[in-house]
Amino acid sequence: MITAQPTLCHRVVTVGAVTCAAIAAGASATAAPYIWQHSAITYGRVAYACTDGIRLDAAVGADFQRPDDPYVNTAVAAQPPPTTDWDDPDVTLVMSQPISIGRLKDGPVPVDVDGEGLVAMSHLTSSPLTLRYQKPLALGPIAVNLEGGQPGTGRVTAEVTDCSLFAKIDVQPGDRKNRVPVGRGNVTVAVLSTATLDTRATDAATYRFGPKGAASRVKAVRDVDHDGRQDLVLTFRSVDAGLTCATRSVALAGTTPSGGPVEGTAPVQPTRC
Numbered sequence: 554m555i556t557a558q559p560t561l562c563h564r565v566v567t568v569g570a571v572t573c574a575a576i577a578a579g580a581s582a583t584a585a586p587y588i589w590q591h592s593a594i595t596y597g598r599v600a601y602a603c604t605d606g607i608r609l610d611a612a613v614g615a616d617f618q619r620p621d622d623p624y625v626n627t628a629v630a631a632q633p634p635p636t637t638d639w640d641d642p643d644v645t646l647v648m649s650q651p652i653s654i655g656r657l658k659d660g661p662v663p664v665d666v667d668g669e670g671l672v673a674m675s676h677l678t679s680s681p682l683t684l685r686y687q688k689p690l691a692l693g694p695i696a697v698n699l700e701g702g703q704p705g706t707g708r709v710t711a712e713v714t715d716c717s718l719f720a721k722i723d724v725q726p727g728d729r730k731n732r733v734p735v736g737r738g739n740v741t742v743a744v745l746s747t748a749t750l751d752t753r754a755t756d757a758a759t760y761r762f763g764p765k766g767a768a769s770r771v772k773a774v775r776d777v778d779h780d781g782r783q784d785l786v787l788t789f790r791s792v793d794a795g796l797t798c799a800t801r802s803v804a805l806a807g808t809t810p811s812g813g814p815v816e817g818t819a820p821v822q823p824t825r826c
């Protein structure tokens with residue numbers, strides 16, 4: 554079954570290049586430079602901007618003295634990025650997701666912000682936020698705001714690349730219940746191609762499946778969902794994947810040719826229990 558936020562410098566982040574006196578902290582050769590950018594009271598650091606969603610760290614500046622724990626707001630995104638303000642009628646939002654940023658229990662910590670140097674943060678996400686768009690996006694620039702797109706707030710910008718954080722996968726193609734054997738046998742998983750992701754071009758050797766991260770034993774290509782696109786079909790040993798009678802969902806993760814993530818999840822029904 555198939556499943557699947559002052560006066561600001563508006564920074565533009567692209568692969569291998571950053572404007573506005575960027576300080577690249579922990580940049581990756583396979584994604585947009587991993588740098589903190591200033592919006593208004595919030596700060597964001599994009600790990601991946603994919604065609605179906607975005608993964609980023611979020612923080613609140615200590616200078617703004619926000620006592621709330623956690624800081625709660627809405628993350629919005631637009632493609633193309635706004636050329637004026639977020640409330641401009643020409644701005645098309647492609648995402649609106651609630652976010653929560655926890656307050657640091659041991660006091661503010663400094664982070665290296667693009668063009669500003671070290672800035673103390675009172676709130677910081679403990680792990681990256683993974684947020685889904687309302688529709689698949691084209692490759693190109695995107696702008697994100699962590700304060701609901703309120704007038705006068707800025708943006709964190711990045712370049713959408715060919716990765717997928719919510720890839721469509723089909724576990725045991727042809728079985729609507731996604732029944733998977735426990736203790737022995739194989740599990741087949743199809744990574745479905747879309748208009749923005751050709752799964753045949755992804756590296757089959759990088760895919761890992763299940764709680765134990767099993768590598769695939771067999772690779773094939775065929776049109777599983779009959780949409781005219783060829784899909785990548787992988788086979789894994791159930792034991793290697795670490796499936797048990799308590800398993801109710803499974804995850805699959807691989808990489809694109811550019812090194813970005815391809816990640817998908819699906820519910821399953823264990824058998825032989």
